[in-house]
Amino acid sequence: MGLFSRRPTRVPLLTKRHRQLRLQWTREHRDWTMDEWKRVAWLDGSRFLIHHVDGHVRVRRLPSEPLLPSCTAGHTQAGGGGIMLWGRSHGRLWDP
Numbered sequence: 001m002g003l004f005s006r007r008p009t010r011v012p013l014l015t016k017r018h019r020q021l022r023l024q025w026t027r028e029h030r031d032w033t034m035d036e037w038k039r040v041a042w043l044d045g046s047r048f049l050i051h052h053v054d055g056h057v058r059v060r061r062l063p064s065e066p067l068l069p070s071c072t073a074g075h076t077q078a079g080g081g082g083i084m085l086w087g088r089s090h091g092r093l094w095d096p
Contacts (some may be wrong), residue, residue: 049082
């Protein structure tokens with residue numbers, strides 16, 4: 001049949017209002033010059049988890065193999081913790 005078990009694709013939960021606001025912002029900024037964009041600070045963040053995996057992990061095994069190391073995933077009782085890192089780039093850094 002061609003059907004396989006897969007995790008759903010993650011997409012942002014955007015309401016109709018969110019889409020309207022994004023379109024409005026885009027229209028307000030579409031004619032900005034390079035000098036205007038150079039004054040924008042771009043932010044990005046990354047989350048790193050310790051002893052934890054985001055999402056579901058799956059393995060394929062035979063009924064007789066539940067405790068093989070390749071078929072197990074260790075975990076901590078309290079989730080293991082994590083760290084969030086943020087970075088900032090200013091438009092000037094990308095000036096050719």
